[in-house]
Amino acid sequence: MAIKDYLTKTKADFKKYQSRNQVREYRKSMGNKNLYVKCRKCNNSMYYKDIEQNNFVCTCGEYFRMHAKDRLNMIIDSTFIEFGSYEEFVNPLDFKDYNKKITGARTTSELDEAVITGYASIGGVRTVVIVMDSHFMMGSMGSVVGQKITRAVERATRHNYPVVAFIASGGARMQEGIMSLMQMAKTSAAFQRHHAAGNLYIPILTNPTYGGVTASFAMLGDIIIAEPNAMIGFAGKLVIEQTIKQELPEGFQTSEFLLEKGFIDLIVKREDLRDRLAKLLQLHKEAK
């Protein structure tokens, strides 16, 4: 195949994937990093590698969604020691085809579940890191996500380590019904103990942060950071519009909106995040 044909093909194929805004899947499906990706905001095409080097930020400033492992690479010093990762599956409602949905999500996301947890050092400070990934069923929180987060926070409490958590979640995992609701209580309880023992917790809210995750550990940080222009809220836009029968104001539920309303401490760009986290962690460590 001539190079010209190849590019034509990939550009056409890309359109198919663009609708889902899943840059990584696209790249993987082509088995090649040297491909174009298109920004949905400015419509520019660029090499995946260039985007990757730029922390998945387009030259126009648009933020691409990131995979958990890329987020880790962006902030940790060197090694990440992952806590037990499970091929576990619970289906409290016996929801039909939920297992198939999970299997599918595992294949496309290369993750066991919507969160990874482990030890890492950031700016030389030993930290427990929690990274949610919206590529796995929109980062929704079911029993496994709740359990993994709870265990990670309990470990942090045991060793008096700070917790840094990337939040990316549409909310509770509907397929698990009430059990996903209970994960809100369970994770908040774990953070309560971490908090009561005088430990630092920094959540980083990314697009999207919604529902039961917003109404639990996402909002329980000592210092709450958000990425620029992320969508953060409790109720979804559609639900609010249906309830109040009017359109929502421009910029509603963005990071900048939350900063203005006083619900987050800082908006930090990806390029500055590593340094900013390192400073915050070091400062708190020195005070101990």
Add this chain to the structure above:
Amino acid sequence: MNGLTAWDRVELARSAERPTSLDYINYIFDDFIELHGDRYFGDDNAIVGGIAYLKGMPVTVIAQQKGRTTEENIKRNFGMPNPEGYRKAYRLMEQAEKFNRPVIHFVDTPGAYPGIGAEERGQGEAIAKNLMLMSGLKVPIISIVVGEGGSGGALAQAVADKVYMLENAIYSILSPEGFATILWKDANLKKEAAEMMKLTAKDLYQLKVIDGVINEPIGGMKVEDTLVFENIKYKLIKDLTELKKLKKNKLVDLRYKKYREMGKYDD
């Protein structure tokens, strides 16, 4: 009351004939004094809170309050709290801890209110703070779901040492209509959704999400069913007598362990 479908119970739980939280409070407690406001923004009428005696024992009572008439419902926002309601609850719980009073919650809400103001004032943050506070509060907490237990808006008053449900109350991640819409793109499948969501008291007792079911008369709970009020009163007195015997740390540890078990699949 066998033979009722889950959807029948959803309708009973939402019925306007059902007693509201204040009906329970007025019967069960003596000298209820309502306290108002969150000290930051306002007073939310969807949540009623105050102090009272339970057979001579000082307690803090916090309840989600629906109305029966349209006028009452507008005042109570159909039992859908705003952040200031949850923050009032937070304040009263801290106060209860300070004065060593047990806290009794009545849960009856379709959910936390999804509005512009609610988002601007941090609905998610308000709920999250309650979950955190309740998981470590050093006085006994008992929650009773008397009607609808709608999602995070209900959970914000239901992290407790004992959670009970009335026989025809419901408690779920969201409404059956919402569940059917999100997962099957069809709100008309609400009855099927109700069946599979395990939102009835019996289902939730089997899942160990709640600690007990309070029986209702055939046909569902009415305001004149004072026997049920008596049963609740008796249960509260019995439980609080037991819970008050526990050392504070033990009480909190047991509560932590209870929620730690939920959805557990290993270790």
